[in-house]
Amino acid sequence: MSALLQFEGITKRFGGVPVLRDITLTVEAGTTLGLVGENGAGKSTLMNILAGNLRSDAGRIFWDGRPFAPAGPAEAAAAGIAFVHQELNLFPNLTIAENLFLTRFPRWGRLPWIRRDALGTQTVRWLREVGLEATPETPVERLSAGERQLVEIARALSLEPRLIIFDEPTTSLSDRETRQFFELMSRLRARGLTMIYISHTLDDVLRLSDRVAVLRDGALVAHGPRADFDAARLVTLMVGRSLNQLYPTRACWEQSVPAPAVRPLLEVHGLTQPGVVRNVSFTLHASEVLGLFGLMGAGRSELARMLFGLEPFARGAVQVAGQPLQGNSPRRRLQHGVAFLTEDRREDGLALEASIADNLALVTLRRHARRGSGWLNRSALAEAVRSIRAAVRLTPTARDTAPARTLSGGNQQKVVLGKWLLAEPQVLILDEPTRGIDVGAKFEIYQLIHQRADAGAGVLLISSELEELIGLCDRILVMRRGELVDELRRPDFDRERILRAALHERTAA
């Protein structure tokens, strides 16, 4: 019996609402614990208590058999606990090396001068470990989201901890990076490192953990060796009922229902921007869910940003419902009925300090304002917020006036989705809409996407999860190095062919 870590009766409330209820849980040294639960179940909160970012209201933690109550993250780090957070916590203006060693630069003895040479070599070592090919002097702001995540992981490793917490580490990683990361995890496990792994991809959790713990509504509802669980059982435990389907079926996919008339909504002709996209042409039809698949760096997000007027393009034309797009601002796009959920919810999607209601209402505010004076109809606004909260199933415990920052990661994502859905757009561009969202809530979001399409909108869906695209779309476009290389139609989706097209071989379209 060598318990490295024990939680005993951990309880936590936020403003009177219980978030963790009497959690008692043991983690043996050298094992990996998989921690799962719905959005807002309390996973990150529990880890924040362990890592010294929050204090519990009741209960104790034993670390190595001794009572442990870290007063701050520095103390937890000193005890050997490293935490890779769900959200990125890097300084974009500093270099990789500086981010890694910010609190403990290698120095000349006790002198206050940094040893640049040692800094470089040590950083290179950790970067190699996580498989990131970048020099230590690269400023973090030049890295992609996935590469930044790798820097976070390298930073955690560089603490040479005894326990490492991964809170949804793969949400921004590409396929290749994810595979490398899993290899890294097995290397770490072989070295005897203890790990806690949080993810909404249940198959990964089952594959990588020795034991699994399930949180529901702040309570530990199940805990045991991996062999006791399968994905279906986990889902049932997490959401309190069984899900017999991962993806909803659209009525128009049934043979008996006539296909909706084909009406082009968004027409893209020869869109070109040197180095980013080349000669991209496609048409999105009314009532269609069109998937856009590609590896990271294929130019999918860039294409979406161009369509929404956030980035320039050198050549090409875009029409919405037969009208050429005018101007180059998101505001104009919205007037054309185009909406765009960006992939970076913290930078582009939310005002973290603003209230949940203000975040939800922002896009559609103008509709509730009187012309001329701009006087807001507050009751109509509150009604709109209420309806969209219900539609996206935002956690009912959060008050409208609470800052968006206090929501769990998945619920923050629901707020961003909600604010765009409220605009009832004709053309809805979604870039990784279900990032960080739990299985149960994903199904509901899929239903919302289909509802939007059934109401006549065209949906352009970007996702790195091929399964998601195959489950949801009417048609899938494959993009590679800035070009569209293949197109497939339901029901002829062929996983092999899509992957091959995205990777290298050019297949006949």
Added chain:
Amino acid sequence: MASHHPPRTTNHEPRTPWLVRWLGGEHLVLWLVVLSFVGLLPFTPDLASRENLANLLLTLLPLLVLACGQTVVLITGGIDLSACAIMAVASVVGGLAMNGDTGWLTGSPWAAPVGVLLMLAVGAGLGALNGLSVAVLRMPPFMVTLTTMMAGGGLAIWLIRSETIYNLPPAFNALGGRLALATLITVALAGGAHLLLSRTLLGRWLYAIGHNARMAHISGVPVAGVMLAAYVLSGLLAAAAAVLYTGQAETASPLLGQRLLLDVIAATVIGGTSLFGGRGKVLWTLGGVAFIKLLDNSLNLLNCSFFTITMVKGAVVLAAALLDATRCRLLEAEA
């Protein structure tokens, strides 16, 4: 999904300590004003005299108008260092136009209204200059308004060669000098700013930009236009404050409000408006302005020198900042 969850106990704020509740309350500063008033009364009984209160109110009004403009700009995450310089220019231009000796409008029955409009136009114009530099040319607000402050201050002096202009139309002087009228104007302006911020589209947009300008842009907020509006508004309110001050002093002077800038910013920030944007209310600013003015007034009554007053004010502003930081920490822990 939620239907199968165990019922949630939503007994809100079970045992929030009273101190935390009070410190975290929105109207902390207003309470402090009342407390300091009562606390100072035994030392300076004159404080509550009718005459003194009237005087206090009269000097508070233009400061409040200025601070409202500052609040609007701070909410967007900017700052307007030029507010007082704009006030000086507006005052001088108004004086040049209206005075009974050499004014362009001398003798005209429309001298006062046209003069006021002219002053407002000067304020809006200089504000627009700030706004365009910030919103369109994307220059940092601190630099832009610092430049305007220096240029404006110089311009005001140059325009009248350091003279002071007397002999303004009585109708104009009444606007700022008659307590009832000045109060009415200020209440209208501050009330308007309050409604603008809390009840209108533009108001919500101002906050959204202060929170996250990039997100606001993507969400369809016309960011440049809203920023421009914020600085124009600040300029307009500075000009309105110039009307009040000039009328009160019955003279137009380029030195008007020379020492006021720090009071304006201190009052706004003491009230609770954030220098980082996204947070602020006219009501809070009212508290801050009242606090600063009360401090000024009571120290004056205690016969403190100008230097002592400045030092004490500095200490109080520091204490207020400390209080704010403590309050944020407490709230954070409570959240």
